[in-house]
Amino acid sequence: MANEDSESQQLTIEIQPKLVPIHDLTQTKWRYLFLFFDCTLCLGNYFAYDTPSVLQPEIMDRLHINSFEFNWFYSVYSFPNMILPFFGGFLSDTFGSRLAVFIFSLLVCFGQAIFALAITIESFPIAVLGRFIFGLGGENLCVVQGTILAEWFTGKELSMAYGMTISIGRLGSVINNILEPQFYSSTGSVVFGLWFGLFLCILSLILGLFLIFMDIHKDTLLGPSKKKSSEKIKISDIKSFNFGFWMLSGNCLVVYICVLTFNSIASLYFQTRFNFSSIEAGYFISITYIVAALFSPIFGILADRLGRHIYWIFSSALMMLIVHVIFILLPDCDKCIWGGLNLIILGMGYSIYGSTMWGSIPFLVDSYAAGTGFGIVTAAQNTGMTIGPIIVGAIHYKTEHQYGYTYVSLFFIIVAVIGVTTASMLWVWDRKNGQHLFTAKIYDSSRLESANEQEDLSKTLAIN
Numbered sequence: 001m002a003n004e005d006s007e008s009q010q011l012t013i014e015i016q017p018k019l020v021p022i023h024d025l026t027q028t029k030w031r032y033l034f035l036f037f038d039c040t041l042c043l044g045n046y047f048a049y050d051t052p053s054v055l056q057p058e059i060m061d062r063l064h065i066n067s068f069e070f071n072w073f074y075s076v077y078s079f080p081n082m083i084l085p086f087f088g089g090f091l092s093d094t095f096g097s098r099l100a101v102f103i104f105s106l107l108v109c110f111g112q113a114i115f116a117l118a119i120t121i122e123s124f125p126i127a128v129l130g131r132f133i134f135g136l137g138g139e140n141l142c143v144v145q146g147t148i149l150a151e152w153f154t155g156k157e158l159s160m161a162y163g164m165t166i167s168i169g170r171l172g173s174v175i176n177n178i179l180e181p182q183f184y185s186s187t188g189s190v191v192f193g194l195w196f197g198l199f200l201c202i203l204s205l206i207l208g209l210f211l212i213f214m215d216i217h218k219d220t221l222l223g224p225s226k227k228k229s230s231e232k233i234k235i236s237d238i239k240s241f242n243f244g245f246w247m248l249s250g251n252c253l254v255v256y257i258c259v260l261t262f263n264s265i266a267s268l269y270f271q272t273r274f275n276f277s278s279i280e281a282g283y284f285i286s287i288t289y290i291v292a293a294l295f296s297p298i299f300g301i302l303a304d305r306l307g308r309h310i311y312w313i314f315s316s317a318l319m320m321l322i323v324h325v326i327f328i329l330l331p332d333c334d335k336c337i338w339g340g341l342n343l344i345i346l347g348m349g350y351s352i353y354g355s356t357m358w359g360s361i362p363f364l365v366d367s368y369a370a371g372t373g374f375g376i377v378t379a380a381q382n383t384g385m386t387i388g389p390i391i392v393g394a395i396h397y398k399t400e401h402q403y404g405y406t407y408v409s410l411f412f413i414i415v416a417v418i419g420v421t422t423a424s425m426l427w428v429w430d431r432k433n434g435q436h437l438f439t440a441k442i443y444d445s446s447r448l449e450s451a452n453e454q455e456d457l458s459k460t461l462a463i464n
């Protein structure tokens with residue numbers, strides 16, 4: 001009996017040190033409130049980003065600009081972001097994510113305010129300047145949204161958390177697609193919708209302040225923890241980022257072309273190939289984002305439960321390939337729904353990819369370099385978003401008379417094949433290098449050290 005008692009005591013003592021201190025907010029239910037604030041951080045940005053495309057004819061009319069000039073609103077957003085998120089991520093690692101959240105949220109509001117004002121006073125150059133400033137804040141805000149989340153959700157719930165950010169973000173895009181035309185039809189002006197976009201950006205900023213307060217409170221409860229000098233990011237550290245990380249960045253560049261670049265041409269694609277009106281095509285192209293809003297958290301939870309992130313990344317890249325092969329094989333038809341059904345597969349693939357790819361970055365870079373890691377992957381994504389539409393536009397312009405969309409689809413197939421290939425190379429690399437993308441182990445030497453310390457402590461207590 002006495003023996004049994006001492007055995008159970010030993011068991012209790014052994015388990016106890018593995019419990020984290022209760023004043024660590026990241027281990028309490030408060031982390032879900034933090035997740036809510038993190039998700040709303042980019043809501044205004046996602047909403048306002050898509051507003052010009054929904055109101056394209058009306059804005060062109062108001063500013064007396066042609067479609068080439070109109071495209072500036074998107075180029076000035078994406079083009080600088082081929083580089084800028086890298087600096088945004090570096091800034092976030094160097095000065096802290098909280099300051100970065102504040103600065104980038106302010107830039108988003110400032111940029112959207114200038115854009116709305118410019119459309120109100122009918123000035124095209126000021127509107128371009130507004131979109132440029134909006135872009136400086138917007139993509140960097142996405143970077144820091146991911147970085148700060150990795151400090152609150154480690155390992156087990158990371159993909160669910162990233163899935164939630166994509167879900168709420170894309171909900172913002174869908175709400176924009178629904179609300180903006182309604183605002184226009186009830187007010188007869190584009191201006192109201194743009195100021196409403198600013199209102200949402202300010203709301204995101206205010207909720208972002210709550211996020212900052214929660215993060216400060218978390219650190220206060222944990223007590224001061226000075227980063228060792230070896231744990232501070234230096235530009236030269238980038239050279240030591242592993243091959244897997246660079247493969248993931250390349251993979252992100254191409255897979256996002258298969259989803260977002262396709263989505264940007266999907267309206268005209270559905271009108272031309274399946275004879276839908278622009279309003280009907282608008283409904284169809286929302287399918288991808290609606291599916292993403294619904295399924296991203298679900299696939300995130302599944303990935304957290306089952307691990308095997310590399311399987312998910314590979315399968316979603318394969319799904320992109322299947323979608324574009326189906327599109328090239330699908331004959332043109334009158335108001336048939338097959339293309340729409342294919343968009344459900346695209347939305348599923350995007351949900352899987354979005355939650356598991358972003359959630360894989362902390363498995364490939366050290367935690368003190370997470371911001372820079374997210375920044376580089378976001379820069380890669382924006383590179384795809386900049387060059388993808390240019391190439392697609394050029395192919396379409398040159399080949400549409402004779403071949404319709406065949407060569408455009410062929411381009412997406414080639415890009416998807418690169419996606420599958422890079423995912424396979426990442427898989428092979430991961431198998432030989434610790435299988436972080438298989439077992440969902442956080443790539444963070446300081447946490448590994450403290451885990452080892454806890455294990456040692458539990459062993460010592462058990463022996464005593």
Ligand SMILES: C[C@H](N)C(=O)N[C@@H](CCCCN)C(=O)O
Pocket residue numbers: 046139142143145146165166169354358
């Ligand atoms: C809005 C941005 N251009 C974008 O496309 N973001 C990604 C997700 C980024 C997640 C980082 N926290 C998206 O798929 O929406």
